[in-house]
Amino acid sequence: MLTVNPPKRFLFGPGPTQVADRVYDAMRQPIVGHLDPYFFEVVQDIQKGLRTAYGTANDFTMAISGTGSAGMEAAITNFAEPGSKFLVFNAGYFADRMCDMGARHGAQVVRADKPWGEWFTDEEVREIILREQPATVGFVHAETSTGVLQDGTAICKAAHEIGALVIADCVTSLGALHIGVDEMGIDIAYSCTQKGMSCPPGLSPITVSPRAMDRLRARTSTPDIWYLDLKLLDTYYGQAHRYHHTAPITTFYALKEGLALMNEEGLDNRIARHLDMHKKFVAGVEALGLKMNVPDPSRRIPNLNTVVIPEGVDDLATRKQLLNEYGIEISGGFGPLAGKIFRVGIMGPLATEEKLAFFFDAFKKVLGK
Ligand SMILES: Cc1ncc(COP(=O)(O)O)c(C=O)c1O
Structure with a gap:
């Protein structure tokens, strides 16, 4: 007899959202080892599906262990180096979290603040980026705390003009609305599995552009979170398949199935x-x-x-x-x-x-x- 007996819920909140029966069925499948060839087949399938969902050809596209905040922290600890200028367009709770994380990791955070519920115009982002000359820029594509969608096209354009990288929080957008990472010019996008993907929480899909990878490879200091060091994670999920941590196999099954549902539709x-x-x-x-x-x-x-x-x-x-x-x-x-x-x-x-x-x-x- 199972001891877990949750009440029947209809998840009409911001997440977690309703999970499809097929995803639950996938989660009931026996786990294999975290270095099993089958697990890496699942990983590869997920990478492919995520490229479609994000609208990117980025080779470095993977699901990392942890929720959306892990993706945010991975992006920040790898790409907003200590002492470097990290500009965040902030008009809500999650952009505020980006600022907090940036400061904790020693970046020089510059906040472009607006009242919650507002957004930044193309002219505003351009003027602020050219004035501040940051090394990295952060914005939230879909600010779940206010309901505002912030287009990132002008942000990416101005940032690239000065050689800055752009981190986009796509936690609420992935799987439910058009992102177009390559089209918009986003360098690093992260998300979660429990919103637009309608899977359980537990993984954070992340994608990184080749120019951002170049910057990461050229970086001489080590990111201060070992668990979220993308170069180390690449040795696990990439070609080498070297042990880094024990991946949560069941949540990978769930995401594989969630992406299959997305592809079928x-x-x-x-x-x-x-x-x-x-x-x-x-x-x-x-x-x-x-x-x-x-x-x-x-x-x-x-x-x-x-x-x-x-x-x-x-x-x-x-x-x-x-x-x-x-x-x-x-x-x-x-x-x-x-x-x-x-x-x-x-x-x-x-x-x-x-x-x-x-x-x-x-x-x-x-x-x-
Ligand atoms: C826009 C945004 N960013 C980041 C997060 C953090 O994600 P998580 O709660 O999965 O860690 C959320 C969660 O709601 C979010 O909506």
């Missing part, structure tokens, strides 16, 4: 499905007389919707009722947006008309509409 179809459900979600919200937190539709993250909590509606009580009566999880805001917004993820297996109708049915009842 087709990335473009999957992105279109998320966009379609987002539009229907917004229409549903507006029909209830509610407002989206991000006023400009083109700046909204399609798979993570932030809705302004109307006057007289209790944030905690609403979320509690949704969870207790319908098994629906949504999230609230944090920092300056605490108590002001609901964060609703429409992702993976829940991004369907049927599941959206189920959500609105419950949401309306709880709001007394």
